Amino acid sequence: MELLAFGKTGWGDELFIATLMTIAVSITAMLIGFLFALIFTPLKLSKNKLCNLIGNTYTTVIRGVPELLVIYLLFFGGSGAVMFVASIFGYNEYIEINAFITGSFAIGIISGAYSTEVFRGAIQSIDKGQFEAAKVMGLSKFAQFYKIILPQTLRLAIPNLSNVWQITLKDTSLISVTGLVEIMRQSYIAAGSTRDPLFFYSFAAVLYLMLTFLSMKIINKLEAKYSRGY
Amino acid sequence: MDLELMANSFPKLLNAAVITLKLLSASLIIGLFVGLFFAILRLNKNIFLNKFAYGYSYVFRGTPLLVQIFIIYFGLGQIEYLRSTFLWVILKEPYWCAIIAFALNTGAYTSEILRSAFQTIKPGIVEAGKSLGISNKIIFYKIQIPIAIRQSLPAYGNEIILMMKGTSLASTVTIMDLTGVAKYIISTTFKPIEVFIVAGGIYLFMTFIIHNLIKFLEKKYSFN
Numbered sequence: 187m188e189l190l191a192f193g194k195t196g197w198g199d200e201l202f203i204a205t206l207m208t209i210a211v212s213i214t215a216m217l218i219g220f221l222f223a224l225i226f227t228p229l230k231l232s233k234n235k236l237c238n239l240i241g242n243t244y245t246t247v248i249r250g251v252p253e254l255l256v257i258y259l260l261f262f263g264g265s266g267a268v269m270f271v272a273s274i275f276g277y278n279e280y281i282e283i284n285a286f287i288t289g290s291f292a293i294g295i296i297s298g299a300y301s302t303e304v305f306r307g308a309i310q311s312i313d314k315g316q317f318e319a320a321k322v323m324g325l326s327k328f329a330q331f332y333k334i335i336l337p338q339t340l341r342l343a344i345p346n347l348s349n350v351w352q353i354t355l356k357d358t359s360l361i362s363v364t365g366l367v368e369i370m371r372q373s374y375i376a377a378g379s380t381r382d383p384l385f386f387y388s389f390a391a392v393l394y395l396m397l398t399f400l401s402m403k404i405i406n407k408l409e410a411k412y413s414r415g416y
Numbered sequence: 417m418d419l420e421l422m423a424n425s426f427p428k429l430l431n432a433a434v435i436t437l438k439l440l441s442a443s444l445i446i447g448l449f450v451g452l453f454f455a456i457l458r459l460n461k462n463i464f465l466n467k468f469a470y471g472y473s474y475v476f477r478g479t480p481l482l483v484q485i486f487i488i489y490f491g492l493g494q495i496e497y498l499r500s501t502f503l504w505v506i507l508k509e510p511y512w513c514a515i516i517a518f519a520l521n522t523g524a525y526t527s528e529i530l531r532s533a534f535q536t537i538k539p540g541i542v543e544a545g546k547s548l549g550i551s552n553k554i555i556f557y558k559i560q561i562p563i564a565i566r567q568s569l570p571a572y573g574n575e576i577i578l579m580m581k582g583t584s585l586a587s588t589v590t591i592m593d594l595t596g597v598a599k600y601i602i603s604t605t606f607k608p609i610e611v612f613i614v615a616g617g618i619y620l621f622m623t624f625i626i627h628n629l630i631k632f633l634e635k636k637y638s639f640n
Contacts, residue, residue, distance in 0.1 A: 246620070247616065247620065249577075250577070250581075250616075250619060250620045250623035250624075251581070251616040251619045251620060252580075252581040252582075252583075252584030252595055252619060253581065253584070254584040254585065254587065254588075254595050254599075255584060255595055255598060255612060255615060255616060255619070258595075258598070258599050258602055258608065258612075259608050259609070259612040261608075262602050262603065262606065262608040263608035263609055263612075266606075266608075352478075356479070356480040356481070357480070359480035359482045359483060360480075360482060360585075362482070363588065370480070370482060370483065370486075373486075374486075377490065381494075382494070383486070383487075383490035383491045383494060384487065384490075384491035384492065384494045384495065387483055387486045387487040387490065387491050388487060388491065390483050390486075391475070391479040391483045391484075391487065394478065394479045394480060394483060395474075395475065395478045395479055398478040398479075399478070
């Protein structure tokens with residue numbers, strides 16, 4: 187137990203901060219994922235063949251390639267890509283991207299592919315009559331989407347989005363390979379310096395279990411909120 | 417685009433893909449038995465066995481696969497007692513540790529898939545078997561299991577693809593699988609995009625094959 191003490195003697199505070207880091211990365215990645223979903227869901231639902239192809243390529247490639255490979259691509263290629271863009275604007279210094287940004291972006295791209303599929307499924311399962319009724323009521327396109335379609339989509343999407351959240355949360359453990367100090371990386375450091383890997387990795391497992399358990403509780407509340415009236 | 421590098425790395429990556437497939441098939445076969453075992457426990461009326469199986473699937477589905485591999489590879493070697501038993505022969509090899517971790521992980525997901533498949537079998541089918549005078553054991557093995565396997569095919573296909581992606585984590589415990597070799601080439605040449613295209617292409621090809629194989633099986637064993 188003294189291994190987990192707070193302060194200089196134990197790893198308690200380090201692991202606590204690492205847990206907060208995991209939560210921060212997961213939330214950032216999930217939000218970046220929503221951003222990607224916002225772009226790619228309309229593309230996948232569009233009638234234009236080219237748009238369709240772009241949307242399908244994104245979800246197929248990302249869901250068919252291991253997360254670790256995507257992370258390596260961004261980890262080794264990320265700063266090169268940013269430097270290339272910067273050089274167009276005449277900035278030629280070396281740019282190093284922060285591990286947090288690389289990591290959240292990598293997990294965000296992955297999470298976005300799953301979110302896109304969830305939103306696509308949810309929008310497609312809304313009754314056609316709803317779209318037609320919204321149009322007949324003379325609502326603006328904006329109101330049609332935000333007042334009629336989106337609330338219904340959310341209700342249908344939340345159970346599946348909770349799965350995406352769980353995947354995202356667990357995927358953040360993979361960014362430890364880039365050196366970002368989250369739960370996995372901190373456990374690795376602690377295990378290395380105390381020579382007690384069994385304890386620290388088991389403790390990491392407990393931390394992840396706690397996170398998944400707590401997020402399930404919160405998601406269940408959200409689900410109840412959005413299914414009012416059903 | 418460095419086409420020469422892509423052409424040069426292709427055979428190396430293809431060789432590594434064989435290791436990925438070996439890891440995948442070994443863990444799927446063991447995982448299927450683990451999954452079936454725990455699915456049967458979940459259907460058991462004994463509360464203790466039931467909770468045990470639920471706890472197993474909860475823990476393995478609620479923690480990242482990376483943690484599970486690290487516990488088995490780095491953690492178990494720490495127990496002195498284990499080092500003196502024959503198990504050590506297996507546990508000191510990263511290859512077998514990875515397979516154990518993958519098998520236990522996919523076993524947890526498979527048990528959930530099979531459990532829900534068993535539960536969707538209409539009671540009328542079991543009753544029909546009983547009224548024909550077939551023993552409970554034969555009803556289970558000859559009627560319930562085949563139906564459950566057919567029911568769970570689509571979900572199990574997804575699980576196979578997820579597991580194939582999961583095998584990439586073997587590269588974190590020094591195994592040179594497809595991702596391991598890809599990372600090695602990236603870190604020596606600093607050409608991530610080229611390597612990603614080749615390695616990703618191989619992964620996508622394998623996904624494509626698995627996807628179509630499952631589709632074929634689904635069609636072959638469909639009820640209509």
